[in-house]
Amino acid sequence: MNLRADHHGEERRLFLLRRKIAAAEATLRTLEAAILQARSAQGLATAHDARLENERLLAQNHRMSQESVSVNAALQQAVQAAQTDPLTGLRNREVLWDRLAHDLSLARRHGKRLAVYFLDVDDFKQVNDEFGHAAGDLLLQHVARVLLASVRDSDTVCRIGGDEFVILASATLPEDAVQMGTKIGRALGTPCVLAGHVMAVSASIGCALFPEDGESPGVLVHKADEAMYRRKRARALER
């Protein structure tokens, strides 16, 4: 038996084995390094994606709040248009009942009076017939301006149709309400130039007072309308 040769063979196997182990360890380290690199790349990609998603959501949020602002503006415009008389810019018939109920509850709570005036322009048809419909429109706009200038900001002026207007005004004493009716009549009677013609508007005005003449919106408007009609008849008889 050649012991020396055996020993030499054993050493060679060990040497080869160590080399294999070293190669395997090197491969393992390379793999670990690759895994680490891949994980960190994935991490970076995730952070990048998150940032992009965040920016996308912010932009979407901005777009949606801008849309909501313009939808709200359009809605407000629509509400405004539904409550406004297009010719004079005054509140229309639809608003009258809401305002009246609101003003009545305020008057009730504060123990105040509320005056409801019903106003109809006299012989308005003649203005249309003599000077044309456009001149009639100018006159109605003039009436609206005069009425607005004659009442307080907290009072309400509505055009409820044709040449008919209703005013809601808070009042302390019945005499105040009478005085205000006279003041409105005088202001309307002041001559003005419309469509190149000098005109002085005459209007029949009826007034009903809360709580003396009634407590409900329907009764008050009806009584003011009746009072206006009596005025108009008396005026016709005077002529």
Ligand SMILES: Nc1nc2c(ncn2[C@@H]2O[C@H](COP(=O)(O)OP(=O)(O)OP(=O)(O)O)[C@@H](O)[C@H]2O)c(=O)[nH]1
């Ligand atoms: N220019 C114009 N005329 C209108 C408008 N709406 C209604 N009218 C006219 O207004 C007139 C209203 O006439 P009436 O109130 O019936 O009659 P009036 O001549 O005022 O007579 P009295 O009320 O009895 O004094 C009608 O001729 C309608 O055609 C409008 O928006 N513009």
